[in-house]
Amino acid sequence: MKRSLSHPSSKFGLKALGRVEARRVICAGLASAIFLLGAVIPVRSDTNLLPGAPLKVLRLVLGQGDAGVQLKVLRVEKMSPRLRVVDQNRSVPSIAPDVIQPFLVSAEIQQTAELPDSGYVVAGTEGEITLGQFTRFYARDLPYSSAGDYHVMRFGERFIDPDSGEHLGRAVIRIGTANLISGDELSILELVYSHEEVVAGDRLVPVKEDAGLPYFFPRIPEVNLQGHIVGIATGVREAGLFSVVTVSVGKEDGVEPGDVLQVTRPTTVNDSVASRPVELTGHSSAYVMIFKVFHKASFALIIRARRPVNLHDHISIPGQSSDI
Structure with a gap:
């Protein structure tokens, strides 16, 4: 004889829930309900829980209407410390180029006292000694630039080996960008960008086509250093x-x-x-x-x-x- 289950939830003002995110049975095929506060909540018979298996309630919401009673239960798992095996050959994360972009495109170390293939700033067109943004100036010995754009470069600190005293080179830093207005033996350029004042003697090198910024994958060198x-x-x-x-x-x-x-x-x-x-x-x-x-x-x-x-x-x- 088929046994029917009553729904005593009405005495609590609750409605039996027809849809629950995760419904479990005490024993698959034998039980079809979980009793809570006198309310009978239909559940699916699609798991292999044994009779008496402990369950933990993850969420319980009591309400009226379509919301009804919501119950989410899962099997209780016993956790204990254990050993883990970690793969020592896991891949090394790459370094994004934007972290070091200014030094990739704006800084060099030059061995000689001169910067090859470069011109130099003479003075402002109105005799200015220091030049700011949008100031026009004279320059000499400009190398060819297809777009007429030039980086303004300046020599920085010298690097010396503290053990041997050997000269390792000198920093060359980009401080601005200029655009060619007219070219001749004494060319005229306009300073379109600078993060500090440009002065006579600063060097001018053609802007090269952007080849994109590389990603770096850290590794241990193969040579002793x-x-x-x-x-x-x-x-x-x-x-x-x-x-x-x-x-x-x-x-x-x-x-x-x-x-x-x-x-x-x-x-x-x-x-x-x-x-x-x-x-x-x-x-x-x-x-x-x-x-x-x-x-x-x-x-x-x-x-x-x-x-x-x-x-x-x-x-x-x-x-x-x-x-x-």
Whole structure:
């Protein structure tokens, strides 16, 4: 004989719910309802719960009309600590180019005292000594530019190896952009953009067609490298995460864009027994990724830092126990 189930929910002013997000039975095929506050809620028979299996209520809403009673229950799972296996060969995330874009397109390290294939600023057309945006000026020795656009460049700091005293190059920074108005032996240009004043002697180089910005995939170099931090972009003695620094290794050392180096800060202590100073290598304080390589030096981005990076800190290949 088929047994029918009553709906005593009416005495609570509730309506039996016909649709529930997740409905479960106590034993598939034998039960067709869950009793709650005297209300009978129809459920599906599509799971394999055993009699007496504990259930936890995730949501309960009491209301009138079509909303009715809503009940969501799931099987109770017993959680306990366990070992996990982590794949050590997981892929390394790439570095987006917008982090270092100004240095990709606006900065160089030049070996010589002159910037090849460049002209130079003479003076403003009205005799101005310093030039601001939209000021017109005279220039000489301009190389050809298909669009007539030129970067205004200025020499910056010199980079010296602290161990050998070797000259590694000199920074060349873009400070503005100018457009050719008329070309002759003494050309006239207009300064269309600058983030600082342009002066006589600043160099002019043709704007090259944008080839797009590369993505970088950090990796450990295949060659043994030793060097120093020889420059910090902000001009101070310390740098933090995502700051740009100059390192004393370049093409002649075999470095490539994407190479990751660890930064350490050796300290010296006095050995009271041996009566002489001892240098302590110390642990890595940061990691830098090379992104633009020149002959004897390179630009690098600090991609991880436990402590501030200082001028003349050591750089080397990450050790086997490194956590990059």
